[in-house]
Amino acid sequence: GINAEYGKAVVSTQSTGKQWYQRRVRGIISMQKGGDVKAVFERLARAIKAVEESVKKESGKEFMCDEKYGYIHSCPTNLGTGMRASVHVDLPGWTAEGLGSLQARCEELALQPRGTRGESGGQTGITYDISNKHRLGYSEVQLVQTMIDGVNTLYKEDLELQKKHGL
Numbered sequence: 001g002i003n004a005e006y007g008k009a010v011v012s013t014q015s016t017g018k019q020w021y022q023r024r025v026r027g028i029i030s031m032q033k034g035g036d037v038k039a040v041f042e043r044l045a046r047a048i049k050a051v052e053e054s055v056k057k058e059s060g061k062e063f064m065c066d067e068k069y070g071y072i073h074s075c076p077t078n079l080g081t082g083m084r085a086s087v088h089v090d091l092p093g094w095t096a097e098g099l100g101s102l103q104a105r106c107e108e109l110a111l112q113p114r115g116t117r118g119e120s121g122g123q124t125g126i127t128y129d130i131s132n133k134h135r136l137g138y139s140e141v142q143l144v145q146t147m148i149d150g151v152n153t154l155y156k157e158d159l160e161l162q163k164k165h166g167l
Contacts, residue, residue, distance in 0.1 A: 086131035093161025109150035
């Protein structure tokens, strides 16, 4: 059931899509190399629809979805769409400027920086996992667009910081 404890496990081994059970939440992940966020988002939408259709066929029930807040989950930390859109991006200028400066700038842009080893894995070199910070009260499209706009801003600023630090 939805409230059973699943721990952590990757259910699918496809290179572009995965189902992830973490804590008490089922997550569907869509990913690929490169910058085609639209293709990743469209594949995610298809995967969500396929899982929902399967659940409905088996149980007769649909996912709970609120028009304003998106999909409703059992885990309160993911209330809302629960969507975390992220990219891995090299930011040598921001790395030279300092992690505290990057974190402050990401806060202003409604983003969350992480190392590439996840939220508790720490920083590894100049590559960061940058995602939307908010999950509640925004549509999936708004969250993805926040991530895209913010990463574009960080990248442009990074080029200037590289010059500043002689990189």
